[in-house]
Amino acid sequence: MxxxxxxxxxxxxxxxxxxxxxxxxxxxxxxxxxxxxxxxxxxxxxxxxxxxxxxxxxxxxxxxxxxxxxxxxxxxxxxxxxxxxxxxxxxxxxxxxxxxxLNFKDADPIQETIQATVAAMTKESNEKMEPALTDRSETIPGRIFEKPTYSEAQIKQLTDTDEVKWLLNIIEIYLDRLIKPMDLQLILYLYESVGFSAELIMYLYEYCVSKNKKNPSYIEAVALSWAEEGIDTVEKAEAATALYNSNYNAVNKAFGLNRAPGQIEKQFINKWLNKYGFSIDIIVEACNRTILQTQKPDFKYADKILENWHKKGVKELSQISHLDEEHQKIAAIKANNKPAALNTKPSPGNRFNAFPQRTYTDEDYSSMEQRLLHKQ
Missing domain, CATH: 1.10.10.10 (Winged helix-like DNA-binding domain superfamily/Winged helix DNA-binding domain)
Structure with missing residues (x-):
């Protein structure tokens, strides 16, 4: 964007x-x-x-x-x-x-106007929500869900069913504590407005708690992400989480890591998968090349490799081989066009090569022979 x-x-x-x-x-x-x-x-x-x-x-x-x-x-x-x-x-x-x-006159009207604004928003959300109490709509991928604030009367009506009571009891077991008002608002929101079944909400909490995440904001973010992806059954959620975990495991294996990725590392992986749209095979190839080049699990180095492939339009693993071949051809052309360097260094076996060498003619040798004879 x-x-x-x-x-x-x-x-x-x-x-x-x-x-x-x-x-x-x-x-x-x-x-x-x-x-x-x-x-x-x-x-x-x-x-x-x-x-x-x-x-x-x-x-x-x-x-x-x-x-x-x-x-x-x-x-x-x-x-x-x-x-x-x-x-x-x-x-x-x-x-x-x-x-x-803001356009308010004095202190008391400020409070009244703000309360009226919030009340109007709550009323609007509740009006959209109330027909769904008996007929919940299906989850629509890409939809932005309005989050109402449920009144005491609505909470009493919604929690007065065996299914919801059973759901709340199970979630309390997962959270290992009593449900708080914020938890209750979120559960009813997912059940009524988002359209999650009781089974899917239970799996959602089971999944988040297994990752040691019990914060309602985190659970809501995961739930809305599922809803936007069209995940509306436990089977779909299991498949999505299995793929999510398998992708992380594949990167960990390529980098030789025996731990879960850190937050920054997760951001890199999500960027490669979601922003660049790479398959896990391409990502693993980048990780392998990173290890060969740096001898360590360097996420930034791998990110540079994948960024370069993304700019060159790589979509499949086979395209990387073509890029490698082109790179080798360009490197060979540059090597062939490079002028050979003159060998001006003396031979290491003869220290006198450092001095300029003379060229002797036949006359030179005859002259030196005469001089030697006269000395005798």
Whole structure:
């Protein structure tokens, strides 16, 4: 995606988080949305100019690009930021609105208006959600899901079924603790709005807990990633996670690693698989060449190899052999066209070769013979 211009009408050399945001906006917002807003505040108050993009924000916050876009749309909807989109609907500019200069008259109306805004958003989300209480829609790949905040009445209605009660009991066993309100909101969101079955939600929690990840934000990110990829059954999820793990294992084996990849290393692997679209065979080939060249598992070196192949349009492993042949031909041509260096160094076996050598004629030899005879 293109680089985004970030603007603000309230700039300082430190990052200031208004109390109004903490008191009124933060409690009702998704945790990942809050991270995006705080990161924007940090970027805009950087003393030097900074260029950001959706991908750079996603990398920084360890989130998906679609999650970042979802968060920006959320803050735009409640008027904390303003977005400008290009002809292809990509975000090209973000303006952080001054929360203290919104069009409110005094302190009491500020509270009332903000509460009304949040209430209106909640009502809108609930209206979209309520028909789904009896007829849940199917998961649609690529869809951006609205996340409602469930009221006490809705929570009571949704949790008053044997299936949901059973689901909550199983998840408590996975988490090894009682379910918290944030957990409950997420589970109902996945069950009702996203359209996950109880079995798929259980597998989701089983998978995340097996990776030692119990944070609701992480679990939600994995779930939405599955939904956007059209994963709507346990079988599909198992196949996707098996492929995910097999790719990591293949890289580990090529690099001779006996551990799980670190966070930065995972970012490299995901970049090679998702951004470059390389098959695992091509990635393993780059890892093998890295080991031969550097004698160590250097992810940055492998990234340079794969970046070069990506620029040259490599899609299949066979194309790499053609690139190697072309490289060898070019190297051979350069070697043949290189002029031979003159051997001006003396032979190491004769130290007198360092001096200029004379050439003697027959007359020279005759003259020297005469001189020797006269001396006698």
């Amino acid at each position: 293109s680089t985004i211009i970030l603007n603000s009408n309230s700039v300082s050399d430190i990052t200031i988080i208004p109390n109004l945001f903490i008191d009124q906006f933060m409690p009702s917002a998704n945790g990942s949305y809050v991270k995006v807003y705080l990161y924007l505040l940090r970027c805009i108050n950087c003393p030097t100019d900074i260029e950001i993009s959706i991908s750079s924000i996603a990398d920084r916050l360890d989130d998906t690009e679609k999650d970042i876009i979802r968060a920006l749309c959320y803050w735009e909807k409640i008027n904390l930021i303003s977005l400008v989109r290009g002809s292809d609907n990509d975000i090209i500019s973000i303006t952080i609105n001054d929360i203290n200069n």
